[in-house]
Amino acid sequence: MVIGTSPPRRDGMDKLTGRSLYADDLRPSGVWYGATVRSSRAHARILGVRRAEGFDWSNVVLVTADDIPGLNVVSLMTDDQPVLADGIVRHVTEPIALVAAPTREHALAAAQHVVVEYEDLPALFDPLAAEGHELRIFGEDNVFKRIRIEHGVRTDATAHLIRGRYTTGLQEQLYIEPQSMLAELRADGGITLTGSMQCPYYIDRAVKRMLGHDRVNVAQAVTGGGFGGKEEYPSILACHATLLAIAARRPVKITYRRDEDLRATTKRHPAVIDLVTMVTARGQLLELHGRVWMDGGAYHTLSTVVLSRAMLHLQGPYRWPYASLHGTVVATHTPPNGAFRGFGAPQAQWAMERHMDRIARHMRLDPLVLRRENLFVHGDVSVTGQTLQNPGAFAVLEAAERAAAAPVNPKRVRPGVVGAEMRSGRGLALAWHGCGFTGNGEAKIRGKVALELRGRDVAVLSSSTDIGQGTETIFPMIVAQTLGIDMERVFNTAHDTGLVPDSGPTVASRTAMVVGGTCEKAAQRLLRHLRELHGEGDFDALAARAEAAGGLVRVEETYEVNTNVEWNPDTYQGDAYPCYGWSCVIVDLRVDLDTGEVLYDRVVTATDVGKALSPVLAAGQIEGGTLQALGWATQEEVVLDKQGCMRNDRLTNYIIPTALDGPEMITELVEIPYEGGPFGAKGIGEIPMDAPAAAVAQAIEAACGAVLDSLPMTPERVFAAMEAR
Amino acid sequence: MLRCEAEVFRPRTLNDALQMRADMPDATVLAGGTDVMVYLEAGVLKPTRILDLWGCQGLRGLGFADGSQVYGAGLTCTDVLQSVQAHPLLRDAAATVGAVQIQNRATLGGNICNGSPAGDTLPVWLALNAEFELASVRGFRRVPAATFWRGYKQMDLQPDELLVSIHVPAVTGNSHFRKVGTRMAQAISKVIFAGRSVAGREARLAFGAVGPTPMRCAAAEEALVAGAPVDEVVRLLEEEIVPIDDVRSTALYRRKVAGRIVRRWLESLPRG
Numbered sequence A: 001m002v003i004g005t006s007p008p009r010r011d012g013m014d015k016l017t018g019r020s021l022y023a024d025d026l027r028p029s030g031v032w033y034g035a036t037v038r039s040s041r042a043h044a045r046i047l048g049v050r051r052a053e054g055f056d057w058s059n060v061v062l063v064t065a066d067d068i069p070g071l072n073v074v075s076l077m078t079d080d081q082p083v084l085a086d087g088i089v090r091h092v093t094e095p096i097a098l099v100a101a102p103t104r105e106h107a108l109a110a111a112q113h114v115v116v117e118y119e120d121l122p123a124l125f126d127p128l129a130a131e132g133h134e135l136r137i138f139g140e141d142n143v144f145k146r147i148r149i150e151h152g153v154r155t156d157a158t159a160h161l162i163r164g165r166y167t168t169g170l171q172e173q174l175y176i177e178p179q180s181m182l183a184e185l186r187a188d189g190g191i192t193l194t195g196s197m198q199c200p201y202y203i204d205r206a207v208k209r210m211l212g213h214d215r216v217n218v219a220q221a222v223t224g225g226g227f228g229g230k231e232e233y234p235s236i237l238a239c240h241a242t243l244l245a246i247a248a249r250r251p252v253k254i255t256y257r258r259d260e261d262l263r264a265t266t267k268r269h270p271a272v273i274d275l276v277t278m279v280t281a282r283g284q285l286l287e288l289h290g291r292v293w294m295d296g297g298a299y300h301t302l303s304t305v306v307l308s309r310a311m312l313h314l315q316g317p318y319r320w321p322y323a324s325l326h327g328t329v330v331a332t333h334t335p336p337n338g339a340f341r342g343f344g345a346p347q348a349q350w351a352m353e354r355h356m357d358r359i360a361r362h363m364r365l366d367p368l369v370l371r372r373e374n375l376f377v378h379g380d381v382s383v384t385g386q387t388l389q390n391p392g393a394f395a396v397l398e399a400a401e402r403a404a405a406a407p408v409n410p411k412r413v414r415p416g417v418v419g420a421e422m423r424s425g426r427g428l429a430l431a432w433h434g435c436g437f438t439g440n441g442e443a444k445i446r447g448k449v450a451l452e453l454r455g456r457d458v459a460v461l462s463s464s465t466d467i468g469q470g471t472e473t474i475f476p477m478i479v480a481q482t483l484g485i486d487m488e489r490v491f492n493t494a495h496d497t498g499l500v501p502d503s504g505p506t507v508a509s510r511t512a513m514v515v516g517g518t519c520e521k522a523a524q525r526l527l528r529h530l531r532e533l534h535g536e537g538d539f540d541a542l543a544a545r546a547e548a549a550g551g552l553v554r555v556e557e558t559y560e561v562n563t564n565v566e567w568n569p570d571t572y573q574g575d576a577y578p579c580y581g582w583s584c585v586i587v588d589l590r591v592d593l594d595t596g597e598v599l600y601d602r603v604v605t606a607t608d609v610g611k612a613l614s615p616v617l618a619a620g621q622i623e624g625g626t627l628q629a630l631g632w633a634t635q636e637e638v639v640l641d642k643q644g645c646m647r648n649d650r651l652t653n654y655i656i657p658t659a660l661d662g663p664e665m666i667t668e669l670v671e672i673p674y675e676g677g678p679f680g681a682k683g684i685g686e687i688p689m690d691a692p693a694a695a696v697a698q699a700i701e702a703a704c705g706a707v708l709d710s711l712p713m714t715p716e717r718v719f720a721a722m723e724a725r
Numbered sequence B: 001m002l003r004c005e006a007e008v009f010r011p012r013t014l015n016d017a018l019q020m021r022a023d024m025p026d027a028t029v030l031a032g033g034t035d036v037m038v039y040l041e042a043g044v045l046k047p048t049r050i051l052d053l054w055g056c057q058g059l060r061g062l063g064f065a066d067g068s069q070v071y072g073a074g075l076t077c078t079d080v081l082q083s084v085q086a087h088p089l090l091r092d093a094a095a096t097v098g099a100v101q102i103q104n105r106a107t108l109g110g111n112i113c114n115g116s117p118a119g120d121t122l123p124v125w126l127a128l129n130a131e132f133e134l135a136s137v138r139g140f141r142r143v144p145a146a147t148f149w150r151g152y153k154q155m156d157l158q159p160d161e162l163l164v165s166i167h168v169p170a171v172t173g174n175s176h177f178r179k180v181g182t183r184m185a186q187a188i189s190k191v192i193f194a195g196r197s198v199a200g201r202e203a204r205l206a207f208g209a210v211g212p213t214p215m216r217c218a219a220a221e222e223a224l225v226a227g228a229p230v231d232e233v234v235r236l237l238e239e240e241i242v243p244i245d246d247v248r249s250t251a252l253y254r255r256k257v258a259g260r261i262v263r264r265w266l267e268s269l270p271r272g
Helices: A012-016 A104-112 A200-211 A234-248 A258-264 A303-313 A345-363 A367-374 A393-404 A441-445 A471-483 A511-534 A539-549 A615-634 A692-704 A715-724 B014-023 B036-042 B077-082 B088-094 B100-105 B108-114 B122-127 B218-225 B230-240 B251-268
Strands: A032-038 A044-051 A061-063 A095-101 A114-120 A143-152 A160-168 A180-185 A191-195 A216-220 A252-255 A271-279 A285-297 A322-331 A422-435 A448-454 A457-461 A490-492 A554-558 A579-592 A598-608 A664-670 B007-009 B028-030 B049-052 B062-065 B068-072 B131-136 B139-144 B149-151 B162-169 B174-180 B191-198 B202-208
Touching: A032 A104, A032 A234, A032 A258, A044 A095, A061 A234, A095 A104, A095 A114, A095 A234, A104 A114, A143 A303, A160 A345, A180 A234, A191 A200, A191 A234, A200 A216, A200 A234, A234 A252, A271 A345, A285 A303, A285 A345, A303 A322, A303 A345, A303 A422, A345 A367, A345 A422, A345 A692, A367 A393, A367 A422, A393 A422, A393 A579, A393 A598, A393 A664, A422 A692, A448 A511, A448 A539, A457 A471, A457 A511, A471 A490, A471 A511, A511 A539, A511 A554, A579 A692, A579 A715, A598 A615, A598 A692, A615 A664, A615 A692, A692 A715, A715 B251, B014 B049, B014 B131, B014 B162, B068 B108, B077 B088, B077 B100, B088 B122, B088 B174, B088 B191, B108 B122, B108 B162, B122 B191, B122 B202, B174 B251, B191 B251, B202 B218, B202 B230, B218 B230, B230 B251
Parallel strands: A032 A252, A191 A216, A285 A322, A457 A490, A598 A664, B007 B049, B028 B049
Antiparallel strands: A032 A095, A044 A114, A061 A095, A143 A322, A160 A271, A180 A191, A180 A252, A271 A285, A422 A579, A448 A457, A448 A554, A579 A598, B062 B068, B068 B162, B131 B139, B131 B162, B174 B191, B191 B202
């Protein structure tokens, strides 16, 4: 039984010993290096692009929008984003031209000597002002997507009306490895792309449309983290590297510098969320009226889906007899925001959990009693009309409370801090998270997995990449368990679109649950197939007969959706997700009364994971995600200049938690199986991002009375909130 | 990704180092390299010659001379942390620099001569009445820490001079160090404070990251010596410091936090 154990991760030793080849380690002979000429303006007409005089251009290729053979579009959901700006720039750092040269320094120098002449145009930076503004960025009203949800029956009971506004800021994914992509010309005139990515097939489609032909394959290199930042963005690097490789007639690689990566690539969508609720004197929730604005930036990317997930999680893990929700994601002249772990749900649940605390404050109720009163139980109905089966809200709450009963070992105070006046506080928050794609997303994608016999071993062919979460280990575990063989005999092939079927993107807490489930079904199909060919017997006997017979043995399996109520994308009613994960977080921290700094002593998390396929990998996902959420809570702030460009574009001034900032973590894995997942597993990749920030806010309030409803809760903001008490 | 084509000179003795410094006043001086490497990577420094003092002998001692403690300019933060003789204020400061990897390379002299107003160890020298010993082929001279930093990254240091040691006289009193950064390691300071007080006789209130240079608050120090109430001392120092808004923090926060830290310390001191 390998499922439920924690074998060493397949990629672990190579990564530890430096043998893994990341994209920037790939140096095919004759490779040149690419660099990007970017807009310095938020909104401008491009009057001209030219080579500066006095620079040696002999060994440099220059590419502009005129050199694009097919569509000048980064294909994703809508066709609004150009590969290279054509006449207009709509955000600072927008790519205008590309250069390649024999060395990276040469390419970077050449990029600095490309002169762009602009005619400045007025720009919109505030999403609340941009909606419906006469200055158009997107469509008729600068709204990428508007979602309305109404459900249930309004109350006629006597109730208290409580309203609040909650905001969140930009956050950078901060994968360790910056974006990197290598383009190589194929003998048939096509292109092979190898790079750092989550979703090979996104890139495959984007490059094919830009080229106007389909002689393209895309392979993942070892990837140093993604967190959503390598979901859609790598398509841009791939298109750029492709154009340069064609122009230079040789391999071209683009690797962003960290500062460029921070300035140019997507971030978490900022949100402004107004909640108005009706609550009885006893604390029973009656009505939820929600208004959500998200800032999508200058191009659509995945904003529609981010807003969708935000709206579907806004109610939190609570029962609302009536809800009326209205959300818009708006265009501004800022770098596009995109996928980031949690995908809108963390912003929405930050607002709801803070609002629950506001209700408790207002009604003089214990915040925990208020939550218990309204937490989902079996048979409750969500605002989309989905009946919840066996929700784990109470189970994770109880598991977290049990674990948090242990005494806290205070963390040592940071170096250089003597005699500070610290106050302790504890905070608790709850969250739910829909696993897999929203609505009928999985039905549309129909993700596929293939298995092939290689001798007596089994190859797993999928486009689900390992970006640190453990896919290279989990898929072989699932297949080996299903076939009844040793895990050492099962391996993932390269994630190359020339070889593997489209399993759907590596996103949305879907890889282990959805694609892993498809691996399980594929293994069952392989057994059936072998029995049809070679009679009865266990896998070993069948594989031996198949090997003797020769020929390719391959099966392919497609994910089949199994929901009770079909999703209606127009009314936003139906089963929004096949299942939900549940999480409770209890934070113990101390606030420095003189500086507003927060010191984390301990974080207890209890998460319903369905089934921990590998407990070590599951806990790793949750603990890493929790630390990332603590960074979002109190440290990570993107500082913009007047053009909307990130000023703190270095690891020294964009502050993320270090290992020393990490608290003691107690990680409880609760297992309420989901029958549609492999061995009962649910998605766990994103849920750790949802609850910690609100638990931190409640703990800060408990410690020092400061009430914070905006993220990040930097020391400056905590200090100001303490002064405002 | 870092490419630097500078010629590197590695003197083994102080005499060789001073001669090279005299011959190549334009060379970038590298002690531990923890600032130089960052400048190279960021492209703001493009040296053709580097004078690397890491292997230069005689710069890493810690001893006594003429009643003063003498710190070699090449002592690393780790050296300081491992020494029982180092002043507690300096040990507190050294522990807050970067993280262990940085502390292993970062030197006292490098921090002083880089001259960043946010240098973590710099207010300590002001609080301890330190003097910096500068050497050149022309000879030696001493400069008080209080007059060494003249403006933003402007030091009283001639192009042919090297800092060789720091002299700290025997001082007494209660002392206090505090660094305010956003995280536990790899944090650039928002406010750094080093203070020392001998009731009724001497006070040192030294700050970093709240002005263009590390600085003392003379008026507040005078008031403290004169026995003024804590409120008055704090009011004066909040007037004297000149913090700015930047990507790391705000002037308002720095000013108020500076006051709070000093208030907390002074209120903890025995009165009289």
